[in-house]
Amino acid sequence: MLAELTGTEVPFPDRSTVGGTSEGLAIMYKRLYICLMKAGLGTQLRHLIELLDGAVADAYEAEGLSYRPRYTPVMRALMAHEPATIGQLAELAGITQPAVTQTVALMLKEGLVSAESEPGDRRQRLVRLSPAGRELLPRLQACWKATAGAAADLDAELPTPLSQTLEQAIRALEARPFSTRIAEARARLKTPEAVPSTPARGGRPKTRRA
Known part of the structure; x- marks a missing residue:
């Protein structure tokens, strides 16, 4: 490191x-x-996601559901507004358009959503829940309720709730992206620091550049 x-x-x-x-x-x-x-920040975040998503995926499997945790933001967005374009889903779900595109492609293969070209603009696709996806909602909502309860228990054990910390980190990175912070850190590392030289006998120490 x-x-x-x-x-x-x-x-x-x-x-x-x-x-x-x-x-x-x-x-x-x-x-x-x-x-x-x-472990660095990236490693810790990946491990955290593995611990959380792995447990949630196991919970779905225990309920007999063939469903991935990554589908949930899109499912929730479609519950609030459908049909929706990829851009609208990204805004509603709070994730990037490439992530939504990949997730919708997987959900299409599993028959959870359907997509059709928007009238007047064949480049835009309108996504909506399929009958199979809509039928799954009650069981999913029961799982989400249990997950929310587990998250509340976890927050109660921590000095600062994880949900609050994550929200603050997201806001801070939206205000000043991590790429900007890396560039600033590199600039600081390249800037020579002033260090005191060995003082002459009876004299005052001089400052020189490292």
Whole structure:
């Protein structure tokens, strides 16, 4: 992780690498190194999704449903408004158009939705629930109610509710995208920092660029 952030290899800190520093500083440096070596944000998010989606998928299977968790945002959007275009579904579901396009394609194969060209514009497709998809709604809603209860239990166990943290993170990234933050972090890493030089005997320390 450190090598990725700084572009240099960082040896594991020990007494030889910290030199004459105190034992307390050596321990602090070691702990910092261990923290930075832990799983990155992307890995943690993927693992979180695996834990959540995996359990939800198992719950659907236990109910005898051949249904993927990724279908739910589209199903909910169609319950609120149908027929709908891919763009409308993306806005209603709060996900990207490519994600909606891929999800709708899978749902079409499983017969949960139907799609037809919009009158006057063959490039636009109108998506609606199929009879099979509509018949599935009562059983899905029962599963969603149980999932909401489990999510509430999880929130109650955490110092800050996960749903609240995720909402805040989404708003922050919508205001300033992660790509912008990465570019700013790279710029900071490239900016030389001022470090004090060794002071001359009886003189004041001079500042030089790293």
